[in-house]
Amino acid sequence: MRRAIFGILFCAAALQAQESSGAEKDMTLTWVNFAILVLVLGYLVAKTMPQFFRSRTGEIQKGIAEAQQIRQEAEKRAREMEAKMAALGAEIEKFRLQARSEMEQEGARIREETGRQIEKLGRQAELEIETASKVARRELQAYGAALALDLAEQRLKALLNPAAQDALIKDFVSDLEASRN
Numbered sequence: 001m002r003r004a005i006f007g008i009l010f011c012a013a014a015l016q017a018q019e020s021s022g023a024e025k026d027m028t029l030t031w032v033n034f035a036i037l038v039l040v041l042g043y044l045v046a047k048t049m050p051q052f053f054r055s056r057t058g059e060i061q062k063g064i065a066e067a068q069q070i071r072q073e074a075e076k077r078a079r080e081m082e083a084k085m086a087a088l089g090a091e092i093e094k095f096r097l098q099a100r101s102e103m104e105q106e107g108a109r110i111r112e113e114t115g116r117q118i119e120k121l122g123r124q125a126e127l128e129i130e131t132a133s134k135v136a137r138r139e140l141q142a143y144g145a146a147l148a149l150d151l152a153e154q155r156l157k158a159l160l161n162p163a164a165q166d167a168l169i170k171d172f173v174s175d176l177e178a179s180r181n
Contacts, residue, residue, distance in 0.1 A: 160168075
C-alpha cells in the first residue's frame with residue numbers, strides 16, 4: 001500500500017515537473033496535484049498517527065499508573081514509618097520501665113545477698129570470739145596453775161628448813177618400818 005502511495009506521489013511530482021517546464025501553466029492541474037498530495041499526506045498521517053498517539057497515550061497512562069502506584073507505596077511506607085516512630089516512644093518507655101524493674105530486682109537481690117553475707121560473717125565472728133575465749137581461759141588456767149605451783153614451791157622451800165627436812169625424813173623412815181611389820 002505504501003508503494004502505491006509513493007508511486008502516486010512520484011507521478012504527481014513528475015506531472016508537476018512537466019507542467020512547470022511548459023510555457024503555459026494550467027492552474028487546475030496544479031490544484032489537482034496539490035489535492036492528490038494533500039490526500040496522500042492526509043492518508044499517511046491518518047493511518048500512522050492514531051497508532052502513534054494511541055501507543056504514546058498508552059505509555060503516558062502506564063507511566064501515570066506506575067507513578068500513582070509508587071506514590072501509594074511511598075505513602076504506605078511513610079504511614080508505616082510514622083506508626084513506627086509513634087510506637088518508638090512507647091517502646092523506649094517500655095524499655096525504661098523494664099530496666100528500672102530489673103535494677104530494682106537486682107538491688108533487692110544484692111541486699112538479700114549482703115544480708116546473708118553479714119549474718120554469715122557475724123556467725124563466724126561469734127565462733128572465733130568463742131574459740132578465742134576458750135583458748136584464753138585455757139591459757140589463763142594453765143598460767144594460774146603454773147603460778148600456784150611456783151607459789152607452793154616457794155612456800156615449801158620456805159617451810160622446809162633443814163630441821164623440818166630431818167623431821168620429815170624420820171617420819172618417812174618410821175612409816176616405812178611400820179609398813180614392813
